[in-house]
Amino acid sequence: MxxxxxxxxxxxxxxxxxxxxxxxxxxxxxxxxxxxxxxxxxxxxxxxxxxxxxxxxxxxxxxxxxxxxxxxxxxxxxxxxxxxxxxxxxxxxxxxxxxxxxxxxxxxxxxxxxxxxxxxxxxxxxxxxxxxxxxxxxxxxxxFNKMDERLVDYLKEKARVNNETSIHNTHQEIAYELHSSRVVISRLLKKLEKLGKIELHRNYIEIINL
Incomplete structure (x- = not known):
């Protein structure tokens, strides 16, 4: 020790x-x-x-x-x-x-x-x-930051502290931690996916290019 x-x-x-x-x-x-x-x-x-x-x-x-x-x-x-x-x-x-x-x-x-x-x-x-x-x-x-900016910062920090590009949190859990709603977070995650920033999977989120 x-x-x-x-x-x-x-x-x-x-x-x-x-x-x-x-x-x-x-x-x-x-x-x-x-x-x-x-x-x-x-x-x-x-x-x-x-x-x-x-x-x-x-x-x-x-x-x-x-x-x-x-x-x-x-x-x-x-x-x-x-x-x-x-x-x-x-x-x-x-x-x-x-x-x-x-x-x-x-x-x-x-x-x-x-x-x-x-x-x-x-x-x-x-x-x-x-x-x-x-x-x-x-x-x-x-x-001062919009929710989409806060979400990107959250995902980056989450990946950094866990030292991996996969985020194993539900949309609801992310919403809780960002003090938002699941509907808003799901919509913004979909937007990030369309931009090629992330990939959404059944049980995790994969960061591609944030």
Missing amino acids: IQELRDSYGNQFEDALIYEIVQVGTFKEIPAGFKMIEVGDYIKGMPLLVSGVIKVLRDDKDGDELLLYYLETGDTCSMTMTCCIGEVKSEIRAIAETDAKLIMIPIRKMEEWTAKYKSWRNFVFESYHNRLNELLVTLDSVA
Whole structure:
């Protein structure tokens, strides 16, 4: 596990911190599709993503979802950190996009390491900064981009984080994550297919030239 942490987090953490992470952290392996955090949950620890991809979503007042961002290897979730430290209920939903490995860090250690290790403090601040930027990108997309542009961006990002050109999501699932309707998404996907950008199959979407 020590080597996996070094591989995932590079030279961000000094050896002493890595050893402490291994000693006090709880290692978990989760399958794709597993719901790690639900809206309203109390979060007991902070996740360090060793491998895989996790998608973070938020519900609106009507219960519809919006994809906020993806967590990838070497990331953590700033919203999770805030909930842990503030001991408040989660306002996000986290679902494994792919099979993933992570280490859960106890709340008491999160605060202790902020004072003890400069590398940990820098990591936490950088994580807040990165997640804020991703939220701003999502906000800009919703506010200023047309749905066809958002759909193309979604498909590209989905392919990138999964490292494959096949998108194994239903039209309804895509509609949920883009906060749209299945009818609209199906129509736009058909349009992309006619343009030669994608191919629609029974159980998946193949990206050709986005």
